[in-house]
Amino acid sequence: MEDKKNFTISVYSENNIGLLNRISGIFLKRHINIESLNVSKSEIDEVSKFTIVVYTTEDWARKIVGQIEKQIEVIKAYYHTDEETIFQETALFKIASNLLFDERQIQNIIKDNHSTIVTVSPEFFVISKSGRREEIETMYQELKPYGIMQFVRSGRVAVTKTTMQISSILKEFQV
Incomplete structure (x- = not known):
């Protein structure tokens, strides 16, 4: 059985009404408690960043990120361990x-x-x-x-230790 630990899930999205409710529903369906939640402006104009902390297994974190990315307003979602973030x-x-x-x-x-x-x-x-x-x-x-x-x-605010590729992903959409 896989060990549970904290994962920080970063979600980059358009700023649309109802998205927070749909994202929280993804956790609710899986009976995974959100330990911390913060939504703010990101480094990219008109893109919001959700920072969500959950205590779960890596398998569940991966599945949740996959479900979050299915939301139409979501540009990209990532998950990271505490060791990979500041x-x-x-x-x-x-x-x-x-x-x-x-x-x-x-x-x-x-x-x-x-x-x-x-x-x-x-x-x-x-x-x-x-x-x-x-x-x-x-x-x-x-x-x-x-x-x-x-x-x-407050909820957790976090940045990754490694480079996030979100800016280059968004540049592809702007072409």
Whole structure:
């Protein structure tokens, strides 16, 4: 039996209504949970990039990419292991303002985790932390005893270590 691990699926597509729903349906039918999802502009004008993280086998990742590519708006889809990508997530922590000055340890947590304060108000301050999921989780656990008013984490953003051929594929269509 093949081992499960994280795969980052990159999908380049036209930006059309309903595509996200159809892509998520592909995972739903196979009972594969999406661990992280991010959709953004890509390096190519008018082309969106979906970055989807799943925990599954390579065989299932390959099959899913094949099904995604059958969607008419999809230009190309790829899957990569964590070792083949450079990736990050970003998190925001909202904390009561009095703790910033009353609890010296909070300042140490911010410094030790290479995070930044993005805003301060009389009621709260917001810390931003970018890094791997484990790093964000560590900071969350360190701040939790002090009381986190709000917490949000982005989906994974990733680039591959090797050259992606998507730009040359698109040039062929533009001829």
